[in-house]
Amino acid sequence: MSTSTSQSFAGLGLDSLPISQERLSLLNRFKNERLGNIRPMNEFFDRERISKPANMGAVAQRLSYNLTYFQSNYILIVIGLLIYCLIANIWLLVAIVFLLGGLNYIRKLPPNEPLVIHDYVITQKHLYMGLFGVSIPLLWISSAGSTIFWIVGASATLVLGHAALLEPGVEGGFAADV
Numbered sequence: 001m002s003t004s005t006s007q008s009f010a011g012l013g014l015d016s017l018p019i020s021q022e023r024l025s026l027l028n029r030f031k032n033e034r035l036g037n038i039r040p041m042n043e044f045f046d047r048e049r050i051s052k053p054a055n056m057g058a059v060a061q062r063l064s065y066n067l068t069y070f071q072s073n074y075i076l077i078v079i080g081l082l083i084y085c086l087i088a089n090i091w092l093l094v095a096i097v098f099l100l101g102g103l104n105y106i107r108k109l110p111p112n113e114p115l116v117i118h119d120y121v122i123t124q125k126h127l128y129m130g131l132f133g134v135s136i137p138l139l140w141i142s143s144a145g146s147t148i149f150w151i152v153g154a155s156a157t158l159v160l161g162h163a164a165l166l167e168p169g170v171e172g173g174f175a176a177d178v
Helices: 003-008 021-033 056-069 071-088 090-108 124-141 144-165 170-177
Strands: 115-117 120-122
Touching: 056 071, 056 144, 071 090, 071 144, 090 124, 090 144, 124 144
Parallel strands: none
Antiparallel strands: 115 120
16 A cells, blocks of 8 residues: 555545555545535635525526535535435445445455355356345335435535525636636
8 A cells, every 4th residue: 555545544544444556546536636625614604695696697607606616515515415314224324335245255256266155156246146136125125216316306405505595705706707
């Protein structure tokens, strides 16, 4: 593991997880690029800049500016809603942990050596089919589909509502003039 990657994720405890180097570099790049410019909360929740837009042109202008300016804050809102859904729906969390644990277990098995239990020979293909055969009912029982639609609807309402109601800052007026 490289020094910069292990240093940037040392506080998260990810250096002991079985994560490949490529995935760690992808997480590090996401953290630096997407979450690197989080705006302060007093700017994000500035009550003096909240107002009703005059027309659809003003809504489009506010959406265009705020969605790019507060992009990192909006990503955190969506991540927060995801975490809330996993905490509120423990069966979904169990199903996801089961699916990811099974995929990780099957991935670690040698690809050319089938698993032999008594007289039965089980290949990786059979293990993947069995895992997905068990995971689909688990995800259905835990209402994964409705949870996804709830997350999309709630995050769209919060993000688009905030972006449409918050007036662009002073720097937004200068950017529009240029």
